[in-house]
Amino acid sequence: MKSKYLETTLRYNAELCTGCGMCSSVCPHGVFTQTGHVAQLIRPTACMECGACARNCPVEAITVEAGFGCAVAQFVAALKGSKEPTCNCC
Amino acid sequence: MIKHTTSTFTLRDKLNHLLARTGLRRDRFRVQPGLYTLGNPDKQSSVFVTANYGLSFDKLRAALFGVDCYILVLDTKGINVWCAAGKGTFGTEELIHRIDSVKLKQHVDHDMLILPQLGAPGVAAHEVTERTGFRIEYGPVRAEDLPEYLRNYKATPEMRRVRFNLLDRLILIPVEVTHMLLPAIIITVFLYLVSGPLAALAILAIVVANLIIFPILLPWIPTPNFSTKGFLLGSIVAIPFFLLAFFDNPLAEWWKRVGYALPYLLILPSLVGFIGLTTTGVTTYASRSGVEREISAYFPVMFWMLCGGTLLGVIFRFIR
Numbered sequence: 001m002k003s004k005y006l007e008t009t010l011r012y013n014a015e016l017c018t019g020c021g022m023c024s025s026v027c028p029h030g031v032f033t034q035t036g037h038v039a040q041l042i043r044p045t046a047c048m049e050c051g052a053c054a055r056n057c058p059v060e061a062i063t064v065e066a067g068f069g070c071a072v073a074q075f076v077a078a079l080k081g082s083k084e085p086t087c088n089c090c
Numbered sequence: 091m092i093k094h095t096t097s098t099f100t101l102r103d104k105l106n107h108l109l110a111r112t113g114l115r116r117d118r119f120r121v122q123p124g125l126y127t128l129g130n131p132d133k134q135s136s137v138f139v140t141a142n143y144g145l146s147f148d149k150l151r152a153a154l155f156g157v158d159c160y161i162l163v164l165d166t167k168g169i170n171v172w173c174a175a176g177k178g179t180f181g182t183e184e185l186i187h188r189i190d191s192v193k194l195k196q197h198v199d200h201d202m203l204i205l206p207q208l209g210a211p212g213v214a215a216h217e218v219t220e221r222t223g224f225r226i227e228y229g230p231v232r233a234e235d236l237p238e239y240l241r242n243y244k245a246t247p248e249m250r251r252v253r254f255n256l257l258d259r260l261i262l263i264p265v266e267v268t269h270m271l272l273p274a275i276i277i278t279v280f281l282y283l284v285s286g287p288l289a290a291l292a293i294l295a296i297v298v299a300n301l302i303i304f305p306i307l308l309p310w311i312p313t314p315n316f317s318t319k320g321f322l323l324g325s326i327v328a329i330p331f332f333l334l335a336f337f338d339n340p341l342a343e344w345w346k347r348v349g350y351a352l353p354y355l356l357i358l359p360s361l362v363g364f365i366g367l368t369t370t371g372v373t374t375y376a377s378r379s380g381v382e383r384e385i386s387a388y389f390p391v392m393f394w395m396l397c398g399g400t401l402l403g404v405i406f407r408f409i410r
Contacts, residue, residue, distance in 0.1 A: 029375065067176075
């Protein structure tokens with residue numbers, strides 16, 4: 001099936017990681033874990049693209065196209081001609 | 091100017107919670123941004139940061155019962171921590187501005203701020219440290235875990251996870267009912283007048299399916315996304331309506347009977363599927379790109395089914 005919520009825009013470059021542990025602390029879905037001195041991407045399919053890890057990574061080892069996973073916000077954006085999903089309901 | 095707060099709720103607070111949970115008055119349930127004291131904090135006391143949505147603030151102060159501390163309330167325009175973090179209003183800039191405007195350094199001797207974990211999408215901790223000197227510790231997702239967290243300032247993996255269990259889903263129903271009530275009543279009355287009781291009943295069935303059955307069964311409906319979950323539920327709901335409409339006119343020609351019944355089979359699945367798709371935003375796990383893929387995959391199908399069903403319904407309304 002086309003839409004399984006298994007793909008993600010999350011990208012992680014382990015070579016840049018300094019092992020600060022921030023990504024595994026802020027992720028609400030346990031996508032990262034800290035093993036030894038480096039973060040590991042263990043559950044990429046659980047990523048909801050909230051952007052917490054990327055925003056808090058001091059060395060920019062993580063990128064993600066963060067935004068609202070909300071159809072209403074995306075419809076409103078489409079009607080307004082805006083690229084970023086936006087709404088006033090939350 | 092420092093304000094004082096408590097960990098207990100007045101009758102008025104409880105009324106505000108009820109109005110917020112039912113969606114009757116959520117927009118104006120706000121707290122004044124700024125610095126608050128809880129109990130009798132001194133210069134070593136912890137500083138907790140939150141949003142200026144009333145429920146966010148109240149959950150935090152209730153969880154901190156018996157703790158002498160400061161609460162720093164950011165101006166998030168009355169929006170909860172997680173949504174505001176996504177919008178950036180619970181963000182790096184607002185936090186830095188607020189630390190400055192309440193002159194936090196004059197009130198505490200330490201350099202630690204405790205933020206809710208769900209504020210992290212908006213706040214770059216390292217940038218706040220660089221620009222203000224304050225270090226950020228992300229506390230647990232839920233305020234109710236704070237007492238355990240505060241024992242050693244460590245959040246367990248369980249505290250770091252968002253959930254969306256049955257209770258989390260049920261508590262959202264009243265708000266959705268409030269939002270959908272008026273349009274549902276108007277369409278029900280309209281359809282009752284132009285078509286009859288069965289069509290009116292179908293609208294009520296859609297409301298019950300989407301607002302009550304859908305959130306309860308969400309994890310167990312065996313398809314991988316919201317549109318198809320709703321579509322499947324809507325199809326099951328449509329079957330009795332299809333059969334009732336078909337057997338309601340046993341003396342009519344067969345093609346007329348199909349014409350009377352088919353709109354239910356087209357409209358109910360597409361509408362329940364569409365409303366199911368719009369609930370992505372209230373869940374705790376739908377991703378932006380996933381919702382985009384889902385819209386492009388299923389929205390056109392649902393749209394044309396709805397149009398086709400409506401057109402057919404109108405046509406056969408006049409062929410009796």
